[in-house]
Amino acid sequence: MTGHEQYEDLAGAYALDALDAAERAAFEQHLPTCAECQQLVADGRLVADALALTVTPMEPPAALRNRIMMAASPVRTESPLNWLAIAAGVLAAVGGTLAFAEYRQVAAAQMAVAQAQAQVETLQAQLSTLQGQSDTARQTIDILAADDLARIDLKGQPSAPSSTGRAYWSASRGLLFSAVNLPPLPAGRVYQLWYVTAAAPVSAALVTPDAAGRYTLISQAPAGVTPTAFAVTIEPAGGLPAPSGAFYLLGAF
């Protein structure tokens, strides 16, 4: 029968994590059965906690706070990545304490986790692309299948005679708009698409065509807007609340 006395010597060192592995194992067997040792460990931990506070305080650089806040991404989703990150962390933690053979196994597992992480990232990127495409297709079908659908063809104006545009408009579902052959934009300018109404024109979107002069837009119907025509004008970068520049495309109901 082993007595409490032999363990009493170990309790404080245990609290400071200063026991060798064999002693620690022995002490941990004894600890749950001994209220005295539990108290000694608690006392030792209290001292350990307080020791940290005896160091003369130092001010961390202000940039450190920013770095931590930036590294902690504000948007967190429950994705497999989190679990993989935790798995990687556990492996890293365990890796520090093992013999070489086990260390190699952990290293292999770490590599497997890293590979899985990369795969998940790739798949997530693909999935998000596909989701975007699927959303676009569904919105397009929604608009084209609307009961109140109207089609308006837009003609190129003197500034862009070879340009054409087409708007599918549904007051209930939204706007599907496309344009082709828009001339390249000068620096600092942007095209702007307008709902022309009985009152003032309402901006629908800033239009930046691709290199081939093509542009496509899907947009929800703005509340209370009843267009009588659609128009594309050229405006200063950032757009304006009301059209000021030359008309490039125009089409009325």
Added chain:
Amino acid sequence: MDEAVVHRVVSGDHSALGALYDLHGRAVYTLAVRIVGDPAEAEEVVQDVFLQVWRGAARYDKTRATVAGWLLMMARSRAIDRVRARQARPVGTASSEFTIARLADGGIGQEANVITGQAVERLKLALQDLPNAMRAAIELAYYEGLSQSAIAERLGEPLGTVKTRMRTALQRLRLALGPDGTP
């Protein structure tokens, strides 16, 4: 209150992470510098600790430690690991990571004590009053993560002597803190 901030951080509240850092960042940084020596590396330790909390990879158990004690324990563990990695010390050291795992598991339940500023001042005086050899034993264990046998080796003293000194020193320091660390 501290505990509520931790829960908000774990549930993804970005501003709570800032609040937690404002409350404890300085203490964590101070301890990290004391252990690793290099301020730049200490910053990495601080970042590790707070991001670990943010990612929910470290669980806080209020029956084990105060929030400050918990953060400092993580900081100490990481800082000591870095010092060891630098020294490539293969055996003979106790494992700080195992302590973390054990503490996170819970087991021996009791309310964590809050340590007041006055108690810390008394502890500083008690540390100064310790004979050098005793203070060295405590500091080598706490700041360098050495086991008792590694300390004996470092100081060129018998293991039994180191054990006795550490035990006596801890008793004195504990007494200095007062009944439960409060004034």
